[in-house]
Amino acid sequence: MKPWILGLTGGIGSGKTAAANHFARLGIHVVDADQAARWVVEPGRPALQQIVEHFGPGVLHEGALNRAALRERIFLDPNERIWLERLLHPLIRAEVAAHLADAESPYAILVSPLLVESGQYRQVDRVLVVDVPEALQVERTVGRDLTSEEQVRAILKVQASREERLRHADDVLLNDHDLAWLQAEVERLHRFYLTLRGGRQ
Incomplete structure (x- = not known):
């Protein structure tokens, strides 16, 4: 049976790459836009x-x-x-x-930071948004990319707003804890996704 497609997105510094990597470790085919x-x-x-x-x-x-x-x-x-x-x-x-x-794999993942903005969400059966409060996005990205807070805020302005992304979400993974928490949430979602047909109940 053809795998159904999960679109995985989130703003800069949300942790979508860490989430995608963990899905891949669970044996899920991941494609990065x-x-x-x-x-x-x-x-x-x-x-x-x-x-x-x-x-x-x-x-x-x-x-x-x-x-x-x-x-x-x-x-x-x-x-x-x-x-x-x-x-x-x-x-x-x-x-x-x-x-x-x-x-x-039973389902496959398309990871795209611009899933909503580019209209790629129309290519997928279900949308998972890795969501994080904006203050935490800024803090993580400044620390990771050694960039200024102004630059991060400028990037946030061109990306879809949190509200816009969440409006398209079928599932939301709130990533405001540590990596172990994120991985546990990915595993919980993975178990749920294995029960779906075509991305739906």
């Missing part, structure tokens, strides 16, 4: 060629995509960002679908 976004622009893939034709060789560094240079270009001009999204989003969707199709 961020990794798929990197795969589609690898050297030799057609997307990289199109990006270079559009933006010029300045977005390359030693034959690979120079993300910082590209980011600068698309932040300066919103139309360029739209062009890039139109090129990449269908390719990322196809890449994700191909990797999910390889799943042999």
Whole structure:
């Protein structure tokens, strides 16, 4: 039987990666949309060629995509960002679908920080949001990425609001304790998910 798909999301510093890693340890097939976004622009893939034709060789560094240079270009001009999204989003969707199709576990997980914003939630059968109070998000991210509180708050502004994410959630994992608590919650959800057909009761 084809596995059903769980969409796993959460804001920056929420602990979604730690949650996804624990699901993977339990034998669940996990596909990361961020990794798929990197795969589609690898050297030799057609997307990289199109990006270079559009933006010029300045977005390359030693034959690979120079993300910082590209980011600068698309932040300066919103139309360029739209062009890039139109090129990449269908390719990322196809890449994700191909990797999910390889799943042999009872359900598979698509991890995406932008599950709600990108509309990827329409590709999944059920949505799990790893939720954390904003103050804790900021504290964890500043500690982890050695970045400033202002930068973290700027990232939070472009991500979907907590309310928006929670509105799309079928399940919420409140991650305001330690790692052992998070892992116990993942195991509890996993046992529940094994009882579902197509992501539903």
